[in-house]
Amino acid sequence: MKLLQALFFPPEQPGGVSSMIPYLQERFKAPHWEMELFSLPKRIRSKGSGPVEFQTFDWHEFEESPIVQKYVQTYRDYLWWTRLRLQRSYDLIHAHHPIAGLAMKEVFPETPVIQSIHSSYERELILNGRIEENGLEHRFLTSLYKEMEHKTDRMYTVSRSFRDYLSPYVTQPENIGIIPNGFDEKRFKPVPHENEVAQLVTVCRLVPAKGLDILLQACSELKSRGLNYVLHIIGDGPIRKELEELAQRLGIYDETIFYGYTLHPEEFMPFFDIFVLPSRAEAFGSVFAEAALCSLALVGSEVGGIAEQIVDGSNGLLVPPEDPIRLADALEKVIVDPAYRYELARSGSDYAKNHYSLNRVVHELKKLYLQFDR
Structure with missing residues (x-):
């Protein structure tokens, strides 16, 4: 089975995802398993171009926000890098960031994509005083949850409390599974x-x-x-x-x-x-x-x-x-x-x-x- 673990940050970055995903490879061994890791290098900036459309909401309602503009450009960059670097097919893709999951489903529409959500970018921005609750950025970022629910094949998160947090932003919260992070x-x-x-x-x-x-x-x-x-x-x-x-x-x-x-x-x-x-x-x-x-x-x-x-x-x-x-x-x-x-x-x-x-x-x-x- 050919697996792709799609990260956003490179695997050497600190944090919950990086503390787990790189250590999975040695546990998924041939001949049955074949696993690759993929992420967006820090040096890739403003490479992607072209229109971006989401199926469940119109992001242009929020485009006056510089934070939203930067997020959408990062999505374009991830798409550009994915199309440039990934030429082979996979049996399954496991994405660990919203941008990664949405980009992978765009590039590989016939491949099943599992989406894990490890944290809330909008909640972090609110607590850090960078955006306002219910402001443009908050509404844009929370709209992405329903987009992921619509596009990807399965959604997971890391705790019961975070599934509760996601519930108002999706149609069927009961379908969100829970897989906590694991540590070697x-x-x-x-x-x-x-x-x-x-x-x-x-x-x-x-x-x-x-x-x-x-x-x-x-x-x-x-x-x-x-x-x-x-x-x-x-x-x-x-x-x-x-x-x-x-x-x-x-x-x-x-x-x-x-x-x-x-x-x-x-x-x-x-x-x-x-x-x-x-x-x-x-x-x-x-x-x-x-x-x-x-x-x-x-x-x-x-x-x-x-x-x-x-x-x-x-x-x-x-x-x-x-x-x-x-x-x-x-x-x-x-x-x-x-x-x-x-x-x-x-x-x-x-x-x-x-x-x-x-x-x-x-x-x-x-x-x-x-x-x-x-």
């Missing part, structure tokens, strides 16, 4: 260690949607309570300078280390003690599963896919979003009680291995793919 356990190597001072870590893109302002406020509260800790922030993004200035104003800059972007944070994440990320929204939150597999205690906000990964008090701690005091309370519990922290970490690791192993996802995908085997 061999990538994660927990290291026994004893840190005299609790080491907190977060890994994310530095954007408002991740709630790092709330985390810094919570850490300021911890310091006012006389608790010792070090906060390690791994990642980069447009609000890094703003966060560094906030840490200085709150008097916790000495306790906070900004690393910038790191390609493989899982290589040194096991040396920390507590993973914390108070996101304002997450479709799945792959980094929580990755941190659990590194045997870190988890503290996260009770939103989206995070709340589906963490059973509060059993394999991690959940707190309401936008609440630095409740976050500080949760962090204090795992800072002052190493034994409790260890139990949460052990339970979190067991849960992640049982629910989010790559083997489990591969098994589900093989069953799915064989439904299209001619």
Whole structure:
């Protein structure tokens, strides 16, 4: 069976999709399986041309928006690159981005296309203050969900909560399946260690949607309570300078280390003690599963896919979003009680291995793919 995994970002980019898809190839071996990966290189810009039409809505109603114009041009570029680079036929295409799925169905109309939706671009833009809810961009991006439902052969997403989010924008939400991301356990190597001072870590893109302002406020509260800790922030993004200035104003800059972007944070994440990320929204939150597999205690906000990964008090701690005091309370519990922290970490690791192993996802995908085997 000839399979194509159609990504948007190159597979070496950080994020949930890239943490799973490149590791699938070694699990889909010949003679029955033949798998390729495809993505749009960063250097491809403004190459595509020609009219773009969608079957379920008229995108020209939104074209005065520069964000919509850029999105449609990226779709043209993906089409151009697909037609240039892919000459062979496939038995099945699995797309992991709306642009990828719509482009593949345009170029290969007779080939079954499975569409997985891993996150919400419009929700990220709203939370990051770049677009308005119900504005042109929001309405354009949410219209794409019904277009994907109309054009592709099967739709999947990564969590129950994200399927609920998609429901108002499609005709038959009950037909959307759920396949959580999976992780290759061999990538994660927990290291026994004893840190005299609790080491907190977060890994994310530095954007408002991740709630790092709330985390810094919570850490300021911890310091006012006389608790010792070090906060390690791994990642980069447009609000890094703003966060560094906030840490200085709150008097916790000495306790906070900004690393910038790191390609493989899982290589040194096991040396920390507590993973914390108070996101304002997450479709799945792959980094929580990755941190659990590194045997870190988890503290996260009770939103989206995070709340589906963490059973509060059993394999991690959940707190309401936008609440630095409740976050500080949760962090204090795992800072002052190493034994409790260890139990949460052990339970979190067991849960992640049982629910989010790559083997489990591969098994589900093989069953799915064989439904299209001619």
